[in-house]
Amino acid sequence: EIVMTQSPATLSVSPGGRVTLSCRASQTISSNLAWYQQRPGQAPRLLIYGASTRATGVPARFSGSGYGTEFTLTIAGLQSEDFAVYYCQFYNKWPLTFGQGTKVEIK
Amino acid sequence: QVQLAESGGGVVQPGGSLRLSCAGSGFTFSTYGMNWVRQAPGKGLECVTSISYDGSNQNYADSVRGRFTVSRDNSKNMLYLQMNSLRPEDTAVYYCAKSVSSSWFINYFDSWGQGTLVTVSS
Numbered sequence: 001e002i003v004m005t006q007s008p009a010t011l012s013v014s015p016g017g018r019v020t021l022s023c024r025a026s027q028t029i030s031s032n033l034a035w036y037q038q039r040p041g042q043a044p045r046l047l048i049y050g051a052s053t054r055a056t057g058v059p060a061r062f063s064g065s066g067y068g069t070e071f072t073l074t075i076a077g078l079q080s081e082d083f084a085v086y087y088c089q090f091y092n093k094w095p096l097t098f099g100q101g102t103k104v105e106i107k
Numbered sequence: 108q109v110q111l112a113e114s115g116g117g118v119v120q121p122g123g124s125l126r127l128s129c130a131g132s133g134f135t136f137s138t139y140g141m142n143w144v145r146q147a148p149g150k151g152l153e154c155v156t157s158i159s160y161d162g163s164n165q166n167y168a169d170s171v172r173g174r175f176t177v178s179r180d181n182s183k184n185m186l187y188l189q190m191n192s193l194r195p196e197d198t199a200v201y202y203c204a205k206s207v208s209s210s211w212f213i214n215y216f217d218s219w220g221q222g223t224l225v226t227v228s229s
Binding site: 034036038042043044045046049055087089091092093094095096097098099100101 | 151207
């Protein structure tokens with residue numbers, strides 16, 4: 001099983017700021033990584049797939065990068081609706097695994 | 108637009124059974140893989156099971172294998188999760204999630220339902 005590890009667990013950021021979230025895979029996964037956003041009380045929403053491709057309707061302030069075992073999600077110019085929990089997911093082979101999540105909170 | 112609507116959650120005693128349903132609309136249901144993803148209270152996401160577009164292949168997390176069974180009825184655009192021998196640790200919101208394609212190797216989720224809460228408690 002490929003284990004996905006996200007860091008940090010929590011990030012405190014001021015509105016308008018920039019954050020970088022990290023996700024590490026226990027084995028190389030090429031670019032088979034997705035990122036999701038989950039706002040309180042809501043279902044997750046797909047943000048990024050293929051490590052760096054934004055899903056339909058996702059603002060350009062969200063960007064993903066990485067390959068192999070190290071991945072990042074960057075959010076530039078944080079807006080109020082961006083304060084949420086973010087999960088990475090490996091999706092190429094069963095078991096499909098998620099990271100434990102990074103909470104982006106208002107500083 | 109794509110819509111997924113789960114139903115069937117509730118409170119059940121340990122050892123009991125429950126059947127969840129998910130109604131899909133707004134897309135060609137029979138051409139996409141489907142999944143159940145759960146989230147225990149205050150915890151992260153766990154993919155419990157996936158089923159191929161035609162129902163011929165299924166995968167299960169170790170935590171539920173042998174107790175849960177996923178199925179689908181493409182004539183009704185419905186996805187199901189039969190949960191037997193339920194344990195307190197199965198308590199979670201269960202989401203129905205649509206795979207982005209029919210491929211077994213490109214299994215990320217582009218649409219999610221709002222979830223249904225399953226509580227296993229005596």
